Amino acid sequence: MINPVLLKQSNLLKIMVNQLYYGDNLEVLRRYIKDESVDLCYIDPPFNSKRNYNQIYNNIGSEDKAQAQAFIDTWEWDDHAIHGIEEIITNYHGLFTQQCIDLIIGLRNVLGKGSLLAYLVSMTLRITEIHRVLKPTGSFYLHCDPNASHYLKLVLDAVFCAKVGSFRNEIVWIYSRMAAKNQKQLSKCHDIIFWYSKSEKWVFNVDEIRLPYAETSKARAGYKKTNLGGGKPKSEICELNEGGKFPEDWINIPFIRGKEYLGYPTQKPEGLLERIIKASSNENDIVLDAYCGCGTTVAVSQKLDRKWIGIDITYQSISLILRRLEDSFGKGVLDTIKLHGIPKDIESATALANKADDRTRKEFEKWAILTYTNNRAIINTKKGSDQGVDGIAYFQGNQNEPEKIIFQVKSGKVKPGDIRDLIGTMTLENASIAIFITLENPTKDMIKTAKSAGFYQSQYMSQSCDKIQIVTVQDIIENQKRLNIRLSLEVVKSAEKQKEVKVNQMELDLDI
Known part of the structure; x- marks a missing residue:
């Protein structure tokens, strides 16, 4: 058995x-x-x-x-x-x-x-x-x-x-x-x-990729003239492959x-x-x-x-x-x-943060933000001054309008001034919540400065949350800490799924 x-x-x-x-x-x-x-x-x-x-x-x-x-x-x-x-x-x-x-x-x-x-x-x-x-x-x-x-x-x-x-x-x-305006070469x-x-x-599975015949091809291939035994020409049906034509x-x-x-x-x-x-x-x-x-x-x-x-x-x-x-x-x-290849401990996360290659210098920031948000945030890829914003996400606010969360990632030494700067950035960006992700452990003064920014409460939240939140990479890796705010993208997808279920149910009812 x-x-x-x-x-x-x-x-x-x-x-x-x-x-x-x-x-x-x-x-x-x-x-x-x-x-x-x-x-x-x-x-x-x-x-x-x-x-x-x-x-x-x-x-x-x-x-x-x-x-x-x-x-x-x-x-x-x-x-x-x-x-x-x-x-x-x-x-x-x-x-x-x-x-x-x-x-x-x-x-x-x-x-x-x-x-x-x-x-x-x-x-x-x-x-x-x-x-x-x-x-x-x-x-x-x-x-x-x-x-x-x-x-x-x-x-x-x-x-x-x-x-x-x-x-x-x-x-x-x-x-x-579409051709560009005043284009001087072939598209x-x-x-x-x-x-x-x-x-x-x-x-080579040709039958898996055969293509439908054009109607004109079907008409032309429908009959062909044959001459059997020297008699008068005779029309007969020309068979086409049932699976379609041979692909080009x-x-x-x-x-x-x-x-x-x-x-x-x-x-x-x-x-x-x-x-x-x-x-x-x-x-x-x-x-x-x-x-x-x-x-x-x-x-x-x-x-x-x-x-x-x-x-x-x-x-x-x-x-x-x-x-x-x-x-x-x-x-x-x-x-x-x-x-x-995904960081699974502090050592591998630190190694990713310290890569000297310019082509991968932002990879630590991307990994930290996307992992913490379960792949839901948007990475800021704009060149030039970004006011320290490495990522953005949106959630449904009290006025049923999307409100902004900004993310900042630091892999080096951190200090209370970083949090004060983030409070200023939050105001400039018109963000409701800011999340500071750090490889180093925050100081007591940093935590105190973050708490001084106050709380955010929405009718869609079961409880209030800090406007400035400090998250360590250690929390993300070892404690599997993740963002627990439902983002706008998820609300839209949930509505689409519900609509899809209703449509399917209607189709089932019609079949019955």
Whole structure:
């Protein structure tokens, strides 16, 4: 007789396979992803999307080191690039093909040491690792724009085709876009997606992605003339595949609209990822996205019953993915995900706070605010003077109007003056509540100054709360302390859910 407890544990282990990594994807790939363990990999890496390509090519212009965007889209010839090109040229651990080495040396001679070469070195390192983790029957899709596609195809050929892999298709994703005023060139309305297989055996589920026939095609294909045995021509019905027509290498799917749009700058439509995942993987296969951004690959893989691995270097993306999955599949889905790289003790939180890299300098602030608010706050990414506001959230006030909570995060020494400054910022920002998150323990004078700001009470709160609240990172990690104020976003979502339930109930009543 099967032990039901052991069976339940076994099933739980089967369910809890999805992995979400917070960190540099090169480090994650090398340290945690095993050889030949992935069935399908799709990536949509950033490429200087906010800068002019001609400036990048000619190495003109300076980088904005203080960028605090939702994604990292800055490349410069720095220590990372120097170390990366050295790894390739010296063939670190024998990872790189001779074609890769020759290509990067050639590109260095042509392009010089600048942003574009730094980008291509970074991509070569990561594409090499992706090739390693793919199963022999695995496929790799690389999404890029026409500015870099010609360079990236050279890199892909040097990695995949040099090791019995093959180029399968150049897929064109077509979308519509309004022309700019006084535009003096053709409108840019497509991206490129390269598809490579690791070997000559690969998954291709064509029946999963067949497309509907156009009515005109059905009419034309309905009859054809045949001449049997030298007699008079005879009309007969020409059979069409019941599943639809064979798909072409172009995909016409519009940009995201409506509820699917999450406000993420480079978000891709779920329909595009559905086509790729259905075509090149099966249920329970493992899908990897090493630049998972807002989590479209992850969400579609979850919907299509694939196992998945997501990696991103910004905590804002990790937070957005968790919230997206919870909104789409319910809170229970979070229990099936194993999170890696998230601070779990004071030591790891301190290490995150003390990172010297400009590209990750705001990550501690993002992690602290989003963790404390259960991924509900909005990170302040504005450049310049922000009056010390690192995050914002809104809640329903007494006048049924949204009221503001501001967040400030400090990782260094703290003093009573910080709280006095925050009181002033609260007035300038017209905020009702301010929350001060600190890595260091607050002093008694800080607590006293915070208490002097008084209390806030709303008809929607069961009890009053301090206008200035001090929260330590230790409380967040060890005591799981979280914001207990219901935010406006949750009120709206609750109303939408209730409306959805009522509509479903009406439909059920009509069926009866």
